[in-house]
Amino acid sequence: MIKYLVMECHSMATTDRSDEKLVQKIGDMVDEGLAAKEIFTSQEVYELEKDHLFPNSWIFLAHESEISDPGDYVVRNICDDSFIVTRNENSEIQVFYNNCRHQGNPLCRTELGNTSHFRCCYHGWTYDNSGNLQGVPFKEKAYGEELNTEDFGLRSPRFDDYAGLIFACMNEGPPPLEEYLGEFTWYLDIIAGRSNKGLEASHPTRRIVHGNWKFPVLNNMSDHYHTSITHQSFDEALDFDTEEFSGKKRLKRIHFAAGAGAGEFKDEDWLGAIPESLHEDMQETLTEDQWKIMSELERMPSNCSIFPNTSFIVIRGPPNDPTGDSPYYTSIETFRPLGPDKTEYLQLNLIEKEAPQEVKDLSHRFETFHQGPGGMIDQDDEANFTRITESNAGQLANDEGIKYDMGQRHEPIEEEEWPGPGTVYQTYFNERNDRFWLEHYYDTLNGVDR
């Protein structure tokens, strides 16, 4: 008897110690500006992320325009949990766990639709789109007085929205959404909240990539370093002089880290692509300082990531782009881990609701040309992310850590040089944003309150 107890306790202690050891290794390496390769390759880390990282973060699910009418719904995921994101009969956004309260059967097996009620196809329990349990077949015979339907409405995670972006958080601990996003909201206003009249989303594309989800997240934050090598063939194929079109393209970039997000601004004329009919609304929507970035400083957002798994890519094309004249897109990408080396990419495009139809069509076409399964930029990135995941999975390969330590010699710029908040650098290349993300990652895994 005693022998049995001792063995059980010993095995529990070993499990705890091995988790702790791994998390400590991650933390030690983060302090040196390195990422332990296990974070990209190990099953154990993937389990830690499912248990600790994702439930304790606010995760982007959908854009509010995807559920514009009462009854509209889309189904989205956080790791292995499925959520119904819907607008109820009072036009309020609702997010529910996609599980019947009886035995957990999913209520929606589709990806999108419109419905006033969700009916389980197993035993027929029926909920309205505010989550109330409205119907239980044969209730008297089956349950008599045993079941109080009021106690069995659909469960919700915490949910909220900012700049039209709907987020959910599964645990009670993290702060409210706006506090979580922090100073990043200032940048999100420019990228996604830039019109009071609203932006609208395309339907997303979804695909499976055989790589770890964190590679694209980190790459999208501040890896300007790779673009001339990884994307060289696309630049060549476009057959126009990028230097001539945007002579400033190789100038230093603004790298910012603020609140829950980090990213880059580049020297390009966004307003030259956005139709003039939309400028007034944009200027009225944004603050003077936000508007100044485009109008005076002639910079535009380039790419950024919100912790942990959502990125924005903002691009404008030249007047003679193969898709059309001066197109522009704002792509949102989410990366959902299916395993240490498998990720579901979900990508959609945002465009102003008030933009002329031909501008919207061009924007979506331009986005499919660059991003998504047919994207010519995306494809060479995916080549990197799948290969680098494979190559870091060896026993001893790269055990000394993956370098994200570039740019430690740089100092942040003075406050008056840039109107936006956060820690800001003006450099060609810098991995400070990746270190910021990795610090946040370690803290969240370690249960540290940020």
Add this chain to the structure above:
Amino acid sequence: MSSEVTGTSSDLPADDRKREIVEFLIHEAELLDDRKFEEWLELIEEDIEYQIPVRAKQRRSDLDTQFLEDYHLNDNYDMLATRIRKLKSEYNWIERPPSGMRRFVSNVRVAEDDGEETEVKSNLLVYILPGHWMDSRKALTPIILSGERQDTLRFREGSWRLADRTIYLDSNILPLEAISVVI
């Protein structure tokens, strides 16, 4: 390719027309399989719309409405030409080394028509083993894409050409990282 055919398509009886169309589709697939991309582009009309719409599971019963008005691929001629140029680059990392790809075209249905344009449906199966996959285990899971193609073929200057294509895939979540070669 029936290069000896001259004159307009209305001179030909319907079954020869169907044979030519099947031969065109086989020839077109061969050019792509053999990676003769520039020769393939010569078969494409300049007003082409080459589209792969997004399929999503929707709460409807009929197949047509499982497709949305958004696209995985939505190319005009210049975009296709850009893809071909990228494929030729020695820095085209996604296809260096090249993917193993093969297209199987079957179930060809030709609309009863004797005009210069005709609608053609065919089934497409594409085998892809991505060139950038290195892990040996991945050899166990090559990618198979399946779908129905709806084409408009045009007979112009003595040969058939592709004027429009929409590929309706059977997957709502694509099992591949990138459509790095036109399927």
